[in-house]
Amino acid sequence: MLHTWGQNLSQHVQHLHCLVPGGALGDDGGWRGARSHYLFPVRALSRHFRGHLVSALRRAANAGELHRVTRPGDVDDQLNTLMATEWVVYSKDCLEHTQAVVRYLARYTRQIIISNARILAVDDHQVTLRYKDYRDRDRHKRLVLDGGEFVRRFLLHVLPKGLMRVRHYGFLANRCRRRRLAQIRQALAVIESPPSTDSAASDPAPTYPCPHCRRATLRVIGTLTPQRPTLGRPSNHRRQRYRA
Numbered sequence: 001m002l003h004t005w006g007q008n009l010s011q012h013v014q015h016l017h018c019l020v021p022g023g024a025l026g027d028d029g030g031w032r033g034a035r036s037h038y039l040f041p042v043r044a045l046s047r048h049f050r051g052h053l054v055s056a057l058r059r060a061a062n063a064g065e066l067h068r069v070t071r072p073g074d075v076d077d078q079l080n081t082l083m084a085t086e087w088v089v090y091s092k093d094c095l096e097h098t099q100a101v102v103r104y105l106a107r108y109t110r111q112i113i114i115s116n117a118r119i120l121a122v123d124d125h126q127v128t129l130r131y132k133d134y135r136d137r138d139r140h141k142r143l144v145l146d147g148g149e150f151v152r153r154f155l156l157h158v159l160p161k162g163l164m165r166v167r168h169y170g171f172l173a174n175r176c177r178r179r180r181l182a183q184i185r186q187a188l189a190v191i192e193s194p195p196s197t198d199s200a201a202s203d204p205a206p207t208y209p210c211p212h213c214r215r216a217t218l219r220v221i222g223t224l225t226p227q228r229p230t231l232g233r234p235s236n237h238r239r240q241r242y243r244a
Contacts, residue, residue: 002165005113007131008143009153017108019101022094025171025180031187037093050087054079109166113157 003017023033060066061075069075114129120142121128127150133141145153159165171180210218 002159002163003108005157007134009114009129009150009156019105021170025184025187029183029187031184034094038091039094040091042089042091045091046087046089049089050083054082057082113154 020039022039023031026032057066058075058079061069061079066075069078118130119127120130125147126144127147128142128144129150130140131143133139168174168177171177171184
């Protein structure tokens with residue numbers, strides 16, 4: 001998912017949000033899940049990313065594509081310094097609930113550059129908008145832009161024709177998505193139920209993964225209400241039992 005804009009509509013550092021599945025489909029048709037909360041060790045991922053990027057820069061320098069570096073030896077000195085520095089690749093742990101995945105994707109696939117709620121005032125010459133300043137403790141501030149500047153910043157984030165904001169790879173690619181998802185559901189023994197219009201059926205009880213094996217699912221099977229008040233707890237306190 002390509003992300004190009006910041007809160008004030010400036011040319012944000014273009015970067016990608018990559019949602020990687022917590023496992024892979026093996027050659028035998030079985031699902032190989034991650035052994036921990038992370039698919040790859042973060043330190044190893046950082047060093048692997050550093051090596052790939054520095055190698056790409058070195059190839060570009062040998063091809064004469066780094067025009068700002070003119071003095072001989074500067075490229076090797078800079079790249080050697082980069083390789084000697086510990087890089088940090090930000091990696092989040094695996095999302096455990098489908099609702100969390102949907103909310104995460106919706107922020108970047110269905111969100112426009114600026115919503116109407118953030119536009120506070122518009123006149124013949126200026127546009128006033130609200131933005132969050134992350135460098136100032138996430139404080140909300142006002143920004144006044146000329147009409148031409150507002151349009152210029154808005155058009156910075158309109159993608160050229162043919163460039164997709166969201167791309168799917170692996171088993172989510174268009175040519176194999178249906179077949180691969182069927183294999184994964186079969187490997188995970190997931191039964192796909194038809195959609196229901198009943199509000200109760202469409203909003204099932206919450207489920208929780210087992211904290212030990214992370215494969216079985218814990219479900220609420222009932223609640224226990226204490227017969228007498230417990231010291232330090234209200235009389236209507238409820239305890240829940242879970243079963244894998």
